[in-house]
Structures are given as structure tokens and as C-alpha cells.
Amino acid sequence: MKKLISFAAASMLAVSAFTACGKDSDSKSSSGGFSGKWAGYDMTVDGQTMTSFNMYIVNIPLDAFIHVEINDDGTLEASSGVVGGTSDDEDAPTKGTWEKVDDDTIKIHPDASTVADSMAGDFLEDGVELDLVDDMLVMKGTDPEEGKDYQVRFKRTSEWATYDVSSILGGLADSFGE
16 A cells, blocks of 8 residues: 555655745646645546545545645645554655646656655656646656556645545454454
């Protein structure tokens, strides 16, 4: 799960890239800019689109699974609103920086110390670009391990969604007498 959250976080980080100089002219207007809170909206892998992620035999909405906050100072932080999981280190946010490529594109650069080892590769070497399309941040690419094309879209939000898996996991354990 850490790899997936890191991937999602890196994706969100890409969405949240800002110019480090912090000039207002470098960011979009509040109605269509980069700064602020962004949540996963949908993910398309190899032509199949999903709005939830299957984890622990439950479908977790992407808006709870992937959170990214893009700051005016050129920093960003990606995390997950999934609580009650099995590992404390999975809750650690991925941090990074962003830079503006053009009026509709940012590039994020995750901090290597906050990215899962399995996610290092291209994210750390080259950064990840996100495009602003129809008020959504869009990240496209090809999974280097499986060769499948993917697209992750993020929507602006004012509040983070959360999803507590502990009640579901506890209910399953009770069902099986554990």
C-alpha cells in the first residue's frame, strides 16, 4: 500500500507544483489556479477508469485516498485520508516542490526522503508534469514496471474526505471470530 500511496502522493505532488519565487503573476487565478487543496477524482489505467481504489477488500473513493496541497511558496505535500490502516509509516506524507512550466502545466519534484523506495525512479530523477485541463489537474504517463498507460485526475476541494478502514477490518475480524 505504501507504494500506491506514494505513487498517488507523487501524482498529487505533480498536480500541486508551484513556482518557487512565489509571485502572484506566476500562479493561476483562484478559480483556475494551481495552489490549494486537490483530491483524487478518477484514475484511468490501460483504458479502464475508476473512481475508487480497492484496498483491504473495500473500495475507497479516490477523493479520500489521494490528497495534495500545493502551496504558494513552491512546496507541496501529498497524503491519504485513509485512516485505521495497518502501518504507521504509510500515513507519512510525501513532500516536495513544484515549478511552473507554462500557464497550464506544473512540474513536481518529490523529496527523496519522503518517497517510498519502490517509487524512486523517474519521479525523483525527472519530476512529474501535471496539466490544468477543464479545472482538473491531470497527470499522464506509462507505468515503468507494467508498461500500462495511466491518467490521474485531481479536483479542487475545500475539505479533505477521509475513509476509516479500521471499522471494516474490525468487522471482518469479528465475523471470522478473531
